[in-house]
Amino acid sequence: MRELTFRDALNEALDEELGRDPDTFLMGEEVGAYNGAYKVSRGLLDKYGPRRVIDSPISELGFCGLGVGAAMAGLKPIIEVMTWNFAILAMDQIVNTAAKMHYMSAGELSCPIVFRGPNGAAHSLAAQHSQWFEAQYAYFPGLKVIVPGTPADAKGLLKSAIRDPDPCIFMESETMYAWKGMVPDGEYTVPIGKGEIKREGTDCTIVAWGKALKIALDGAELLAKEGISVEVVDPRTIRPLDEAMIVGSVQKTGACVVLEEGWPYFNVGAQISDIVQRACFDILDSPVIRVTGADVPMPYAKTLEALARPDEHSVVAGVKTALNVRS
Amino acid sequence: MRELTFRDALNEALDEELGRDPDTFLMGEEVGAYNGAYKVSRGLLDKYGPRRVIDSPISELGFCGLGVGAAMAGLKPIIEVMTWNFAILAMDQIVNTAAKMHYMSAGELSCPIVFRGPNGAAHSLAAQHSQWFEAQYAYFPGLKVIVPGTPADAKGLLKSAIRDPDPCIFMESETMYAWKGMVPDGEYTVPIGKGEIKREGTDCTIVAWGKALKIALDGAELLAKEGISVEVVDPRTIRPLDEAMIVGSVQKTGACVVLEEGWPYFNVGAQISDIVQRACFDILDSPVIRVTGADVPMPYAKTLEALARPDEHSVVAGVKTALNVRS
Amino acid sequence: MAKPTYELADKLDKATLVKMYRQLQLMRRFEERCAQQYALQKIAGFCHLYIGQEAVAVGTEAAINPDDYMISAYRDHAQILGRGTPAGPVMAELFGKATGVAKGKGGSMHLYDVSRHFYGGWGIVGGQIPLALGTAYASKYRGDKRVTVCYFGEAAVNQGAFHEALNMAALWKVPAIFICENNRYGMGTPIEVSSAVVDVYKRAAAYDIPGVWADGMDTLAMYDAVKKAADRARAGEGPTLLEARTYRYRGHSMSDPAVYRTRDEVDTERENDPIPKMRAYVLAKKAAKEKELDEIDEAIEVEVEESIKFSEDSPWPDGSELYTEVYVDPMGHGETK
Amino acid sequence: MAKPTYELADKLDKATLVKMYRQLQLMRRFEERCAQQYALQKIAGFCHLYIGQEAVAVGTEAAINPDDYMISAYRDHAQILGRGTPAGPVMAELFGKATGVAKGKGGSMHLYDVSRHFYGGWGIVGGQIPLALGTAYASKYRGDKRVTVCYFGEAAVNQGAFHEALNMAALWKVPAIFICENNRYGMGTPIEVSSAVVDVYKRAAAYDIPGVWADGMDTLAMYDAVKKAADRARAGEGPTLLEARTYRYRGHSMSDPAVYRTRDEVDTERENDPIPKMRAYVLAKKAAKEKELDEIDEAIEVEVEESIKFSEDSPWPDGSELYTEVYVDPMGHGETK
Numbered sequence A, B: 001m002r003e004l005t006f007r008d009a010l011n012e013a014l015d016e017e018l019g020r021d022p023d024t025f026l027m028g029e030e031v032g033a034y035n036g037a038y039k040v041s042r043g044l045l046d047k048y049g050p051r052r053v054i055d056s057p058i059s060e061l062g063f064c065g066l067g068v069g070a071a072m073a074g075l076k077p078i079i080e081v082m083t084w085n086f087a088i089l090a091m092d093q094i095v096n097t098a099a100k101m102h103y104m105s106a107g108e109l110s111c112p113i114v115f116r117g118p119n120g121a122a123h124s125l126a127a128q129h130s131q132w133f134e135a136q137y138a139y140f141p142g143l144k145v146i147v148p149g150t151p152a153d154a155k156g157l158l159k160s161a162i163r164d165p166d167p168c169i170f171m172e173s174e175t176m177y178a179w180k181g182m183v184p185d186g187e188y189t190v191p192i193g194k195g196e197i198k199r200e201g202t203d204c205t206i207v208a209w210g211k212a213l214k215i216a217l218d219g220a221e222l223l224a225k226e227g228i229s230v231e232v233v234d235p236r237t238i239r240p241l242d243e244a245m246i247v248g249s250v251q252k253t254g255a256c257v258v259l260e261e262g263w264p265y266f267n268v269g270a271q272i273s274d275i276v277q278r279a280c281f282d283i284l285d286s287p288v289i290r291v292t293g294a295d296v297p298m299p300y301a302k303t304l305e306a307l308a309r310p311d312e313h314s315v316v317a318g319v320k321t322a323l324n325v326r327s
Numbered sequence C, D: 001m002a003k004p005t006y007e008l009a010d011k012l013d014k015a016t017l018v019k020m021y022r023q024l025q026l027m028r029r030f031e032e033r034c035a036q037q038y039a040l041q042k043i044a045g046f047c048h049l050y051i052g053q054e055a056v057a058v059g060t061e062a063a064i065n066p067d068d069y070m071i072s073a074y075r076d077h078a079q080i081l082g083r084g085t086p087a088g089p090v091m092a093e094l095f096g097k098a099t100g101v102a103k104g105k106g107g108s109m110h111l112y113d114v115s116r117h118f119y120g121g122w123g124i125v126g127g128q129i130p131l132a133l134g135t136a137y138a139s140k141y142r143g144d145k146r147v148t149v150c151y152f153g154e155a156a157v158n159q160g161a162f163h164e165a166l167n168m169a170a171l172w173k174v175p176a177i178f179i180c181e182n183n184r185y186g187m188g189t190p191i192e193v194s195s196a197v198v199d200v201y202k203r204a205a206a207y208d209i210p211g212v213w214a215d216g217m218d219t220l221a222m223y224d225a226v227k228k229a230a231d232r233a234r235a236g237e238g239p240t241l242l243e244a245r246t247y248r249y250r251g252h253s254m255s256d257p258a259v260y261r262t263r264d265e266v267d268t269e270r271e272n273d274p275i276p277k278m279r280a281y282v283l284a285k286k287a288a289k290e291k292e293l294d295e296i297d298e299a300i301e302v303e304v305e306e307s308i309k310f311s312e313d314s315p316w317p318d319g320s321e322l323y324t325e326v327y328v329d330p331m332g333h334g335e336t337k
């Protein structure tokens, strides 16, 4: 085990997979000479050359479509979107083409491609640059949606996504790139579709993924000091979703809070809440509680932005509501 | 009251509002000379001329953006998207620009625009032409999402949407255009954000909107024959959602089924289920049940397509599950 | 009728000329029967006929290699037949039967035959253009000397996808031929109403690639134009934008009565029909006798009739097909890795 | 230094010339302080400086009317100042304060001043181009004789939005001037790496509209070019694609060290700086004396200093602002109707 930043863990995954499979290539804006807008691809152009690491024009629809076509032809493209906010321009190629070709062609075609880049709000980037897209893609059958919360998961899941035969949406975070965590030495992958219990507990389950995982764990710490034992479960992939793990944990704790950094309606948390309320109806002592960001476009001002985001204290409040404990 | 098709009800709304406000104009593919791909704009070019009714190139991102810019300049554009499947190409202008400008500019700008067109699956149109987008847009604060289920609501809500000062997503249905219903005579509007109980009942609430409303009502008929009294509530608008009406009905019936024609995950039904399980936790005798389409891209073959859609029998089964009644 | 001359097509051997005539007839007869079967409700949904445009598909097919990539839009019946896919599985797909090229899951707009390098069959206007950029990019990446032919209509040129794809295709000199089938209408909209530039080939200037036009009602003129573009692409000199000036005799789709154009306009175009033109050339070249061509015509009637019978007799897809082929590895647990 | 001559700018009156000089200085000094305040973490997020490109904004402003529409991307500080919005509220917006032009909700990339017809301030590359088509369309619809100026970078030209918007702008002859500020880089990518055509103005051929280029380092050359395009647009003759060849001295944004270009390259460009050029012209034209210009320079230092003080002293937005202005009519119940 070594301590690595999220950025370096992703960089290792890209490096190893580019080295492993000559059919893989990395394409996106600034991924080459600039070493990546967020430096995730640092050094890869030097190491693999311009055939394998390609700087694209600012043409999201075009180069995402290029990737889909190349995947259809048997290559394994890794397409970096500078952020998922911009990838909206390419959504047609992702949901109308990549997600559907295997089915529409009854297996004649398949689309082994990864679209990856940062998702969610960083800091002071305002409304157009601070959005969450997990649910937007997870909605569509044919896609897989992966949102790692630790450097180790990021590396192992990105390697799995690159090897996966289906189109994978891989969501990172500007803020997390600099975060550190222990990463196994040597070759390993983390399976898509399998969640992990990140902290064991007995009183309440918190479901959280991606950047929110840290908020959940911080909240769990605070609650532990008050004698409340929280289990933090991380689905890691949103589609396919590890429902068994989530339900299993709630069966054990009897209470559930779903944490989400983004907007409160029609999001991932709503789906998880729906699953839990049905699967755990008989054992829940209180309804599933959701902790989310505010239902507003993200404001620029630091003070307002802080009010728009959930933090560990929101988590504490949510868990206490779920447990009917006075705050 | 007169009996009108959905198509004619929409046509009346467009005609009346184009007549009422000279700042409104209708733009889209084939809306003029062709009288609309689905004939919703029949006769409007003749009546209002090419300044008010404009045939656009097949440039969804461009003409939706044109509408947003014109709205920003104070006009009241009505943009027809031939279907919402194609509007994915314009999603950037709708969610990154229209939905956010009022907030980002702290009120300096506003965007009084309507994007309207058919949503969901018609028949035998296969995967790229058979998709549901309510949740995709309702997710974003700044947008209003309207999905009428009757000709009367369609006319009244479209008129409200055209007069509304915010960006409205108005979703119709190819299949429903020919459906008939009673429509009030003379001038009227239906308020955005207010649902309606479409059938009163005592045993179980079914939440349904748009095309699924008819399926819910048909299911309710079948159940009535078995002595099960179902209340069918139609939110009519998905954002803002009339939570009070839905919750009020479930408080009364004690059971809830959410019907949705589209895909089962990360959809509108999940959000409604989440709201109900929390608001009605103490009175629900069984979990919220969801009835949806299959989690697959829509197949072309009639036989497979039939299997992918929920029908009145799926509704009956869903309600019986909610009521713990043997089928 | 004075026999026109063609720089390259005049060098085609007799067998090829006869084969091209045969393809024209097959496409035409096949789709005439599609129209009939649609009326009989054996074919459902959207059904876009190619009738009138066959010279484009046939001239192109003769000018490229069987293993070159071909990608098209929803008006794709004739093009997949041109690749050599048997009529039976194509018709069966339109019927939605299990024996169709996509087991009935794709339908008229979504035909595929990877063994013959036909990659669809796409329904979003302009959406296939970036895909073609991708297959051409793959050829360049592999150095496999294959060329990609991408078909799209003149109205698709107003999609951002066209612009983004052509810029990258030119920038990276990928081996692609972008064939714009300018049949003058996008649904009911004439090109003059939708495009600031009606000479589509002129848009090539924005990407600094060759922009040329050819008579899309003349099979051999198409052959000449595509052959040049293909040679250029194969030689690594990059893409070409080729405008094929053609015409569709029928409405946009089976549900379009096409009242937006005059009977006269259609009749005038019909006089320019590619099939008699090709037939005359074949005879003038002594590539075949009248009688042989008549036999071909009859053989095709039978072939198409059989494709319908085959489709009629084929089973519907099994219900279990609903959930198959959504993913290659559904759980994503990596069993396939 | 031989005084250059300008077809139209040479006719500008002295007051205007002095005002233009003043604007150049204001933009330059304002942004130099932005850089400093960013380093002091008074300004957060992305901050894109315009330093080096001021001739474009100033030449354009002088060539259009105050009530013409102006729409830009995220590199928008100088342009809104050019419209006449006071430095205080602009700087305050960058600070995220309640006194900012958008009450702190928009920030550096999203500046607006409708009273002065500045419509933003947009963050999605190319996204503002269809918006500009829309405001120009509105002018045509109303016959209000206003022109829309749309700014975008040379890399934005590869967005589908550019293509779709220009086709419609040309088709419908809307009164718009599409000004591509070609500063040769999109973030770290030189235009040669991203565009098949490096002479941006040539892309106008795809829409059959005038495509011209002008020296974007020369305020008066910009004036001439924009004036011609504006007159054309106002006369109902349609849009122009104007390539302004310019250069940004700083990195793409405050977080970009710009290691992708040589010190030499930057120094060479700096020698071509628009401010001394304008100063020399003003003096040569005897529009002002050295002393007067020096006084202007000092006045601007004060003005910018005050804008910082104003921002410092301004309150943060009230917490209640979080939920305001999401909708004009939040419940949508039509109370406003």
Ligand SMILES: Cc1ncc(C[n+]2csc(CCOP(=O)(O)OP(=O)(O)O)c2C)c(N)n1
Binding pocket: B029, B058, B060, B082, B086, B089, C075, C123, C124, C125, C126, C152, C153, C154, C155, C156, C157, C181, C183, C185, C186, C187, C252
């Ligand atoms: C993005 C998108 N917008 C609209 C449609 C609906 N539509 C299908 S075909 C068509 C016309 C296309 O015309 P053209 O590109 O000239 O091709 P043709 O049909 O003439 O072969 C339209 C508007 C679509 N399928 N996709």
Ligand SMILES: Cc1ncc(C[n+]2csc(CCOP(=O)(O)OP(=O)(O)O)c2C)c(N)n1
Binding pocket: A029, A058, A060, A082, A086, A089, D075, D123, D124, D125, D126, D152, D153, D154, D155, D156, D157, D181, D183, D185, D186, D187, D252
């Ligand atoms: C659609 C989209 N893709 C990517 C980005 C990230 N980005 C912001 S500015 C920029 C470079 C734009 O360059 P150019 O258009 O030349 O304008 P300049 O910054 O040089 O003024 C990029 C890639 C974005 N904001 N939007």
Ligand SMILES: [Mg+2]
Binding pocket: C153, C154, C155, C181, C182, C183, C184, C185, C186, C187
């Ligand atoms: Mg056409």
Ligand SMILES: [Mg+2]
Binding pocket: D153, D154, D155, D181, D182, D183, D184, D185, D186, D187
């Ligand atoms: Mg630039």
